[in-house]
Amino acid sequence: MSVMVDIRSVHKSFGSLDVLKGIDLEVRTGEVTVVLGPSGSGKSTLLRTINHLEKVDHGAISVDGALIGYRRSGDKLYELPEREVLKQRTRIGFVFQNFHLFPHLTVLENVIEAPVAALKRPRNEAVDSARRLLERVGLADKADTYPRQLSGGQQQRVAIARALALEPKLLLFDEPTSALDPELVGEVLDVIRDLAGQGTTMIVVTHEIAFAREIADTVVFMADGRIVEQGPPGEVLDAPREDRTRAFLSKVL
Numbered sequence: 001m002s003v004m005v006d007i008r009s010v011h012k013s014f015g016s017l018d019v020l021k022g023i024d025l026e027v028r029t030g031e032v033t034v035v036l037g038p039s040g041s042g043k044s045t046l047l048r049t050i051n052h053l054e055k056v057d058h059g060a061i062s063v064d065g066a067l068i069g070y071r072r073s074g075d076k077l078y079e080l081p082e083r084e085v086l087k088q089r090t091r092i093g094f095v096f097q098n099f100h101l102f103p104h105l106t107v108l109e110n111v112i113e114a115p116v117a118a119l120k121r122p123r124n125e126a127v128d129s130a131r132r133l134l135e136r137v138g139l140a141d142k143a144d145t146y147p148r149q150l151s152g153g154q155q156q157r158v159a160i161a162r163a164l165a166l167e168p169k170l171l172l173f174d175e176p177t178s179a180l181d182p183e184l185v186g187e188v189l190d191v192i193r194d195l196a197g198q199g200t201t202m203i204v205v206t207h208e209i210a211f212a213r214e215i216a217d218t219v220v221f222m223a224d225g226r227i228v229e230q231g232p233p234g235e236v237l238d239a240p241r242e243d244r245t246r247a248f249l250s251k252v253l
């Protein structure tokens with residue numbers, strides 16, 4: 001199976017705070033990787049480096065064979081030109097905890113924005129495909145409403161449709177249900193579950209352990225800027241080898 005994301009020895013600091021202390025991770029094409037770990041362990045930063053929202057200080061990240069991260073080899077620091085960064089980023093969908101929809105645009109306009117502005121798709125094609133995506137996330141009837149008129153669960157489903165509009169090779173989810181009222185979590189997990197079932201390559205940061213067990217091919221447990229343990233859910237969730245993983249799971253389960 002081919003490798004979609006290849007992360008090698010990635011380090012990232014903010015000032016004197018070492019947030020990623022040497023991350024090595026491979027995500028195979030078509031697989032779902034769930035990342036768990038306590039608050040502050042570096043999960044969001046890791047996702048953000050993969051999507052070029054943060055620059056790494058050392059190490060390399062490639063997505064679908066294209067180097068998108070920075071790499072220091074000896075004293076040499078390779079950087080992609082900004083144009084290339086933007087191009088690479090259009091291949092990666094990102095779904096945030098707090099939806100990040102454009103408040104002044106309708107649902108439909110939110111979904112077509114990137115295809116039209118970044119990918120230069122003709123508007124009528126983008127609209128057709130946005131309507132299909134809204135159908136897929138169960139929001140066909142909300143195309144002309146504004147985000148503030150929607151529940152959190154609906155907004156997050158729009159955000160997922162918007163991410164899919166780029167036809168991404170990779171989808172990143174950063175705690176997609178953490179900001180939702182409990183009764184709205186299920187409808188968002190249903191959409192993510194469907195995507196997983198269709199073979200979408202995804203990295204999902206979540207505290208929903210039961211969901212992780214269900215959809216993950218690989219569970220990664222992070223703590224303090226490092227990957228403590230990784231493997232199939234049956235191992236990491238049900239028979240963790242490391243004390244820190246056990247301690248974390250006993251708190252969130």
Ligand code: ADP
Pocket residue numbers: 014017019037038039040041042043044045046
């Ligand atoms: P997690 O998502 O696992 O909760 P984060 O990746 O958000 O962890 O954060 C890891 C650490 O890095 C935290 O201590 C956080 O305060 C710090 N951090 C994250 N982003 C920044 C930033 N832009 N500037 C300074 N510190 C940051």
Ligand code: MG
Pocket residue numbers: 043044045174175
């Ligand atoms: Mg986070």
